Amino acid sequence: MSEQNTPPTKTQLVIVGGGPGGYHAAFKAAALGLEVTIVDPEANPGGVCLHRGCIPSKALLHVAKLVSEAREAAEIGVEFAAPKIDVDKVRAWKDEVVGKLTGALGQKVVKEKLTHLRGMARFKDAHTLTVLTDDGESELAFEQAIVATGSRPIMLPGVATGDRILDSTGALELADVPASLLVVGGGYIGLELGSAYAALGSTVSVVEMTNGLLPGCDRDLVSTLKRRLDKKFDKIMLNTKLAEMKETDRGVAVAFEDKKGERTEQTFDKVLVSIGRRPNTENLGLENTKIELDEKGFVKVDGQRRTAEPHVFAIGDIAGEPMLAHKAYGEADVAAEAAAGRKAVYEPRAIPAVVFTDPEIAWCGLTETEARAQKIKIKTAKLPWRGNGRTLTLGRDDGITKLIVDPESDRLLGMAVAGPGAGELIAEGVLALEMAAVSEDLRRTIHPHPTLSETVYDAAGMLYEP
Amino acid sequence: MAQDILVPEVSDGVTEGTVISVVVAVGDTVEVDQTLLELETDKAVVALPAPFAGVITEIKVAEGDTVPIGAVVMLGEPGGAAAPAPAAPAETLPAPAAPEPTPRPEPLPPSPAAAPPPPPADAPFDQAVDLGAVRGGDQVAPAAPSIRRLARDLGVDIHQVQGTGPGGRIGEDDVRAFVRAALGQIRSGAASPGGEFAGLHAQRPLPDFTKWGGVTVEPLSKVRQITADAMSYAWSTVPMVTQHDKADITDLETFRRNFNLKAPDTAKLTMTAILIKVCAAALRAFPQFNTSLDLARKELIFKNYIHVGVAVDTPGGLLVPVVRDADTKGIEQLAVELNELAAKTRERRVSPADMEGGTFTISNLGGIGGTAFDPIVYAPQVAILGVSRSALQPVWGGTDFVPRNVMPLSLTYDHRVIDGAIGARFLRWICAALEEPINLAMKG
Structure with missing residues (x-):
């Protein structure tokens, strides 16, 4: 890598954090002619997304997909023997995928002649960072900075992670496949990892405090997902609180308390706590600058992602919801362009969200739930996938495509999809939103047959018929 | 608690100003109303007074910055005791760190023109992007x-x-x-x-003057911009006629000198003060000179007040403060007011309101010289009186030439409103009043 023996003392643009936001901003800024230094503790950039998030979880979910498809193949006359899972080999493959991707980023850092300081940075003042590396502490003066330090899992109060109590990072390490796993929290991380462990052979239970999985998500999508998860998971306990949790020799003893206050107890081999993430804004020395945080702990930024110190930008998870890698990419472009003196602003019309469960769930723009809550007038088209040829040839019948339009202008306001491949399909909706498409545009666009994307065409046909 | 110090309302229509000097520094203890900085607006240079006594803790603007009305320009800690400045001055006024020339082999040109150099740290972020307009989600256009x-x-x-x-x-x-x-x-x-300013929109492309030698380019001051706009507007839209006449002011000058022998400095009688009174009386006698033309509505607006503007030469350019209700005041009072107004104007302490509402203008270049000049009407006024240097001239007294003190006057008027004959009469009226001031009382 390009760590240097004598660390530089000044730089034009410093990027703090090597996750998707950080490395994307670094490469973009370098391409625009800035001299860039990136500070990150890992040997290679990648951040949570590549090292401990999106990528390793998708690798495990691929395994889960193979297993469940092989199992379901019996229904269409293809029977496989029960899978034998070599956990060490699966883990090695997952690590290899991560290694390839992060290694490629490391090489790009060298190729683009960025300076990579492997360590942690802290603001000494608004123009100087203190960088702590294995070689000791040094100071780095900068003209501009982009802070992209990301987020980390929230733990239950008074609970520490260990061999049996895991957060998403621990679960992705895949130390073994526990016989029973409790997932605390019915959000996307818990459901994705729970699905993966279920496919690998664990008996998975989910406990969620609110009255539904994926709080805030469109209920039509959630019910499509839940129908299938009910079969894959042992139990999904809604409206249920975790009253007590104790690590014992035989496992983790857990006491649940339902809405009526009734307690039940159960012991699990392992527990995955996935109740949310919090921005990494501590230990950055932000108090030595004018940078401000909002009440949720996110860094306050303007339309160019500039903080209260206008020469310091903040992007990605520390700059607000949604905490998604592709949102960080978008902000990284804007911050890098603005740092190079361009008039860029951050104004996405839509940021897609994808839950990589089986079936996948994806949405962008306005959701029906939000529209109802905010009393925004909408017209919707809901197209179940049951009639779609491609769905049936995949041996599936679950799935839904929903379009939400403005009843006056017929303009697309949002799109929501549940079903296999929903994460790929949603990109069309995002493009349509950014281009301010109306349902006629979608209906007059020729979609390939036979594909799942035809469900978008057919749903648009429910709103506009030429 | 540090308090914000804002740019106050200056005058109707003034939305921003340029900081021409910052008088205090971070850490300075200031008194109420002490001048903190000077702002040049469309209409005048105004001093920003301290809203409270205390210590300046931060200065957010630098000379040359354009700031909108209501903007926070400084922070101050109210209270008498001088607290130590919390922010090191270096933080607010850093030495401009020149962007380091980075020897990158192939910098991608980001925009059509040459790549703009990245702004140096803490440079004012004049990015010409209205971040207030940035929206997200379904608010996006x-x-x-x-x-x-x-x-x-x-x-x-x-x-x-x-x-x-x-x-x-x-x-x-x-x-x-x-x-x-x-x-x-x-x-x-x-x-x-x-x-x-609209006047320059008619400008044709300029040649490259550097082809023929070196040039120095200076930005136009606000006063110069406003003057250029007003003059090109008047010149290109008002059909003007100038008439010249001469007034024998021998007796008047004698009176004026005698008066000044005993008058204190602030009450010294100037020819301009006398002319204000004479013009005010003439404007009452000839009300069409005290009008503005509204061609769009096909109306002539007669003003029931007479406010006389006086062109004052200042180091920063020509300014025209206005003497109000000149027709109702005696010459002594007009003299005092004019002296004070002129002094304020030369020191650039005049407020924008002091320069509004004129109905007629006097431009007296007599102190400098010249035998005649054609002043330009200060639209939407319809007339202006130019005064050149008075001189002793031989005047035929009936039997022989006698030396008389003669002052050349030049009246320019908007020919759409005023006909030549009435213009001539108006100017003659003024000359007659100067020659025999009893006329003022007789006719005025």
């Missing part, structure tokens, strides 16, 4: 990202653009049509181009 970027580059607020596509979608043509319409409005005078 119905236009493709490329179209939104185009609008931003052209300085167009895309939310003002009417889309003609399906469901009101904004396309490239809509943005271009918006720009064309806006420019058309400016050209036809229906809209004033924000921040610029």
